Amino acid sequence: MEIFGGLFMINLSKKGMLLANEVVKLVIALIGISLLIYLLFSIYYTSSQDQKLNEAKDTIGRMKDIISRINSGAVSNEKITDISPPSWYLFSFIGTEKKPNSCAGENCLCICDKVIYDNTLWFKNRQLNECDSSGVCVVVKNLNKFNKFEINSPSDGGTNVQISKVGSNIEVKRI
Numbered sequence: 001m002e003i004f005g006g007l008f009m010i011n012l013s014k015k016g017m018l019l020a021n022e023v024v025k026l027v028i029a030l031i032g033i034s035l036l037i038y039l040l041f042s043i044y045y046t047s048s049q050d051q052k053l054n055e056a057k058d059t060i061g062r063m064k065d066i067i068s069r070i071n072s073g074a075v076s077n078e079k080i081t082d083i084s085p086p087s088w089y090l091f092s093f094i095g096t097e098k099k100p101n102s103c104a105g106e107n108c109l110c111i112c113d114k115v116i117y118d119n120t121l122w123f124k125n126r127q128l129n130e131c132d133s134s135g136v137c138v139v140v141k142n143l144n145k146f147n148k149f150e151i152n153s154p155s156d157g158g159t160n161v162q163i164s165k166v167g168s169n170i171e172v173k174r175i
Contacts, residue, residue, distance in 0.1 A: 049134060052085035056111040056136040059083045063109065064138045066163050067170055077164030079175065086153035089114045090161070091131065092172065094145050100131040103139060109172060110137040114150070144171045 059080075066078045083090075093099040094107040103110075112135025115126040131137060144166065151159045162175045 052088065052113075053134060053136065055085040056088060059085075060109070060111055060136045060138050063161075063163065063172075067138075067140055070163060070165050070170065077162060079160060079162045081160045082154055082158040083111075083151055083161055085111075086151055086156075088112060088135075088151050089148050090151060090172070090174075091127075091148045092143055092146050093137075094143055098125060098128055100128045100135070100137055102132055102135075102137045106139040107141060107143040108137045108139045109143060110135050111151070112136070114148070140170050142169045144169045146172055149174050 062080055062083075066075075066080065069075050069078065088111055091110045091112065092107075093103055093110065099105060099108060100110060102108075110131045112127075112131040115130045117126070149159070160175050162173055164171050164173075
């Protein structure tokens, strides 16, 4: 009976070692799968952000062309329909307020993603950094201040903007 009991204990010990090996393999497999999922989401997010940045560059380019035509006197106002990228914001930085570095200290118009919790105790100038690193700005010397606004997707009606000359200043407003 003792030998049987001893064999039983040996078998139980071997089963325990097999169980530990399987658990280690399972944990390593889960870590590997988690890293793969993280990598795929990172690649998708980067691709999505690059696409939005290109859309913002196109929109700012269209606005810059209109502002040039207005400043040259060719037109007094012009409307841009369905600006993009959706869920980003249009900002104005004028006067003595802090500006993104890409504005070179001048009044400017920027399209960038909105930062939550900006200018609180721990998060100073995050919006300016966001506009510098992953936004697009254009210098507009005689720009009037306007409240930032979100760019809507075309499925939500889109966002239309009118750029006009008011006196000697450029005014940008959502219509």
